[in-house]
Amino acid sequence: MTAQQVYRDDGPLALLIGRLGRARPVDETALTFAGAALVALAAALTDDPLPLGALTAAVAVAVIVVAAGSQRSHGGRLAWLVPPLLRVLEYAFLIRLTVVADRDAMPLCFALLAVLAFHHYDTVYRLRHQRLAPPAWLRAAGGGWEGRVLAASVLALAGVLGPGLLVAAIGLGALFLTETVVSWVRYARAERPAVLDDEDDEVQDA
DSSP states (O other), X not given: OOHHHHHHTOOHHHHHHHHHTTXXXXXXHHXXXXXXXXXXXXXXXXXXXXXXXXXXXXXXXXXXXXXXXXXXXXXXXXXXXXXXXXXXXXXXXXXXXXXXXXXXGHHHHHHHHHHHHHHHHHHHHIIIIIOOXXXXXXXXXXXXXXXXXXXXXXXXXXXXXXXXXXXXXXXXXXXXXXXXXXXXXXXHHHHHHHHHHHHHHHHHHO
């Protein structure tokens, strides 16, 4: 798996769709642009002419379109745009959905966004410093970007978006924070013996 694929933060559903759509000739960047444009158009119309159910349907189609590129190599000149576009798609959709479905739940929405931003920031720096991606089970447990937007849509349709955002913020926050702390503590302990050995060598040489 390449770094660009890790930054996408795809969940099990997106990976499955990507395997099924691997033979399609359109590259992952174009698919992501198309999905983001579809969600943006639906969100812009969702106040009166487009009901919540139609917004959810548009998101479901966008997930299929974008996820079809999840298994591509991401080697094109514009492939670097895919991860930030997915972050914009996910974050902006959660904000817009909360405004439409339950405006009073906006603080809970931003709490969840803070959790997701922490997770995505940690992923970048873990690859940069530890040279390791977050474990596959963590990506699966987090649902991936596609699982989160679909779950939020279902919660909004059921009229329980606020409680759902609260549970997601607490649950994912605890999951991501705990796994991150364990990962960085393990990395620090693995690095420390090498530093101590170097210091011992310097003392002996002196």
